[in-house]
Amino acid sequence: MVLLLFIALPAAADGSSDGLVRKYREALKDASPGELYVLMGEELFHAKRGPKKASLERCDFGLGPGVLKGAYAQLPRYFADTDKVEDVESRLASCMTALQGYSAAQLPRHGYGDARMGDFLRLAVYVAWQSNGMKLAPPLGHPKELDAYRIGELLFYRRAGSHDFSCATCHAASGKRVRLQRLTNLADPKDAQHGFPTWPAYRPVAGDVHTMQLWIGACMYQIRHPQLVFASEASIALQVYMAQQAAGGVIAVPGVKR
Amino acid sequence: MKLRALLVVLAAGCATPAGEAEYRARAEAAVKSAFAGGDPVILARVLKQDDAQRLCSEHRDSPPAAIAGSMMAAQRAAIAYPASGRLMGDWRQGKRIAEDTGGMRFGDKPGPPNGGNCYACHQLARAEIVHGTLGPSLLGYGKAHGAGEAAQREAYERIYSPQAFTACSAMPRFGHNGVLTPDQVAHLVALLLDPASEVNR
Numbered sequence: 001m002v003l004l005l006f007i008a009l010p011a012a013a014d015g016s017s018d019g020l021v022r023k024y025r026e027a028l029k030d031a032s033p034g035e036l037y038v039l040m041g042e043e044l045f046h047a048k049r050g051p052k053k054a055s056l057e058r059c060d061f062g063l064g065p066g067v068l069k070g071a072y073a074q075l076p077r078y079f080a081d082t083d084k085v086e087d088v089e090s091r092l093a094s095c096m097t098a099l100q101g102y103s104a105a106q107l108p109r110h111g112y113g114d115a116r117m118g119d120f121l122r123l124a125v126y127v128a129w130q131s132n133g134m135k136l137a138p139p140l141g142h143p144k145e146l147d148a149y150r151i152g153e154l155l156f157y158r159r160a161g162s163h164d165f166s167c168a169t170c171h172a173a174s175g176k177r178v179r180l181q182r183l184t185n186l187a188d189p190k191d192a193q194h195g196f197p198t199w200p201a202y203r204p205v206a207g208d209v210h211t212m213q214l215w216i217g218a219c220m221y222q223i224r225h226p227q228l229v230f231a232s233e234a235s236i237a238l239q240v241y242m243a244q245q246a247a248g249g250v251i252a253v254p255g256v257k258r
Numbered sequence: 259m260k261l262r263a264l265l266v267v268l269a270a271g272c273a274t275p276a277g278e279a280e281y282r283a284r285a286e287a288a289v290k291s292a293f294a295g296g297d298p299v300i301l302a303r304v305l306k307q308d309d310a311q312r313l314c315s316e317h318r319d320s321p322p323a324a325i326a327g328s329m330m331a332a333q334r335a336a337i338a339y340p341a342s343g344r345l346m347g348d349w350r351q352g353k354r355i356a357e358d359t360g361g362m363r364f365g366d367k368p369g370p371p372n373g374g375n376c377y378a379c380h381q382l383a384r385a386e387i388v389h390g391t392l393g394p395s396l397l398g399y400g401k402a403h404g405a406g407e408a409a410q411r412e413a414y415e416r417i418y419s420p421q422a423f424t425a426c427s428a429m430p431r432f433g434h435n436g437v438l439t440p441d442q443v444a445h446l447v448a449l450l451l452d453p454a455s456e457v458n459r
Contacts, residue, residue: 147284150281151281151288154281154282154315155288155289157315157318157319158285158289159307159314159319160289160303160305160307160315161300162303162436162437163430163437164311164314164421164430166314169392169428170392173392175391176390177390177392178378178379178390179377179390180388183392220293221363221364221365224300224304224363225293225300225304226296226300226304227297227364228292228293228296229291229292229293229294229296232288232292232294233287233288233291234285234288234289234291234292237285237288
């Protein structure tokens with residue numbers, strides 16, 4: 001399995017990478033390095049950690065304290081205890097603060113490129129993995145969830161910066177590529193249902209598992225935006241919008257991306 | 259999903275124009291907090307949209323014809339040309355600019371020269387198979403358009419400010435936004451038009 005981490009994607013002779021990525025996924029099907037993250041996440045989840053020497057076993061992901069099965073399929077969602085809409089990582093951060101006593105300074109400042117993300121990636125995959133095979137069905141009934149959706153939609157189409165880019169520049173048309181990277185059309189539910197619920201995903205190019213929040217941060221880097229603040233309102237709102245677009249898609253994590 | 263969509267439509271339908279403006283203000287505040295403490299030069303540009311960016315955002319890149327017309331006219335009036343007056347530079351330098359993926363991301367060395375990263379979206383040379391498809395293939399562009407003065411001017415202006423031709427084009431306004439200098443744009447014109455360039459071989 002360790003060897004697999006170092007397999008590079010061969011160059012596509014026909015200029016299309018889809019077939020190769022599909023083959024690569026099949027080769028990794030039963031032994032994806034991403035599966036290791038599930039195991040590491042499980043260990044972290046049950047370990048007594050932080051100033052309060054407590055585990056995350058009482059963390060409520062929306063279906064009750066300690067209920068993990070199906071919880072990820074309904075994220076992001078509103079949480080009354082924090083009075084915020086939270087995704088899987090920001091919920092983990094809330095539980096690490098409340099249950100384990102971590103301070104804000106011990107949590108990641110940014111998703112992308114922040115070494116403190118390591119635990120979150122593992123924990124997030126572990127939580128998400130327990131919704132595998134279920135349909136994504138994030139709630140939209142709370143006013144703050146609806147607010148997040150509308151703000152996220154505006155942000156998706158907001159062009160800014162030196163290169164005039166928005167999310168929609170790359171993710172609002174079907175069958176397009178940047179270099180050899182196939183782009184998910186998030187404006188089209190059919191494509192969104194395929195692309196979104198396979199995050200968190202293992203990325204051979206990075207040799208790491210990335211969550212959606214971290215991946216949005218990577219997009220911000222490419223579209224010439226600044227470092228995205230971890231668990232910021234915008235990072236959650238964008239995910240609420242994307243999750244609604246992708247609702248009904250079947251969760252299959254950790255996915256394998258390029 | 260249908261019920262969700264309906265909920266959103268209902269909420270949108272009930273919202274007054276003031277509601278829309280309020281969401282826009284909240285989205286702008288969310289941008290501010292999302293990037294707090296980030297690279298200050300990049301942050302300043304991302305916070306402050308120019309008219310084209312603001313209108314394209316509001317109209318989701320499909321502005322009505324009347325607005326699109328005045329947007330394109332404003333972009334056209336702002337095009338600047340190289341001091342030398344030469345719109346076609348050296349295709350080999352253009353090739354390097356097209357291949358250069360860097361510049362203006364956080365962590366990049368600040369200041370010019372920046373890259374064009376043209377292959378991210380366009381096919382340009384037969385030998386380079388790692389190219390994107392967000393923009394049209396430009397293979398053989400010079401063969402189709404020639405290298406005359408009119409072709410040079412059009413290629414220059416299209417790279418300098420694509421929104422002078424198509425309001426809300428997905429392509430960055432490389433010259434207008436100061437990503438590439440007028441001389442760099444002229445080198446890219448040569449890459450496209452010079453018969454010796456790999457684009458036309």
